[in-house]
Amino acid sequence: MTYAVRYYTKTGNTKKLAEAVAKVLGVEAQPISVPVSEEVDYLFLGNSYYAFTIDPEVRDFVAGLDKNKVKKIVNFGSAAMMNSTRKKVKAVADRVGIAMDEREFHCKGEFKGIHKGRPNADDLKAAEAFAKQYVK
Numbered sequence: 392m393t394y395a396v397r398y399y400t401k402t403g404n405t406k407k408l409a410e411a412v413a414k415v416l417g418v419e420a421q422p423i424s425v426p427v428s429e430e431v432d433y434l435f436l437g438n439s440y441y442a443f444t445i446d447p448e449v450r451d452f453v454a455g456l457d458k459n460k461v462k463k464i465v466n467f468g469s470a471a472m473m474n475s476t477r478k479k480v481k482a483v484a485d486r487v488g489i490a491m492d493e494r495e496f497h498c499k500g501e502f503k504g505i506h507k508g509r510p511n512a513d514d515l516k517a518a519e520a521f522a523k524q525y526v527k
């Protein structure tokens with residue numbers, strides 16, 4: 392299996408999760424400004440909610456993916472109130488013709504003093520455990 396990890400972050404939370412996931416997968420966590428130029432079985436994409444939706448940069452990144460290079464996207468991230476962004480990412484991935492894995496990782500993320508310290512050490516451990524199931 393081959394993997395890539397990309398993330399988008401405004402306040403650093405998704406970067407922490409991305410680094411935990413990438414460590415398990417044996418790759419480097421990189422921001423979405425770094426294109427996926429190699430063929431991968433799984434692209435782990437870290438992203439969050441900002442004002443009730445995903446950032447336009449994340450949308451553009453997914454829209455620009457090459458379906459001949461990326462077989463499947465695995466969504467992961469955190470948010471303060473809302474649940475997973477998977478549906479928002481899937482809407483774009485569907486247009487490009489890239490499948491979204493049914494599995495995903497989501498936890499609380501600190502925002503303006505709410506959920507202070509999240510993702511915390513336990514969240515990072517849970518993210519690692521999530522990534523481990525993909526390592527064959």
Ligand SMILES: Cc1cc2nc3c(=O)[nH]c(=O)nc-3n(C[C@H](O)[C@H](O)[C@H](O)COP(=O)(O)O)c2cc1C
Nearest residue numbers: 400401402403404405441442443470471472473500
């Ligand atoms: C500008 C801004 C807008 C946000 N809007 C939402 C929102 O609409 N719903 C929500 O659940 N969380 C919202 N959050 C919280 C983030 O999703 C949460 O803090 C997440 O962990 C941020 O990840 P990041 O540090 O990688 O950017 C917002 C955060 C920021 C900075």
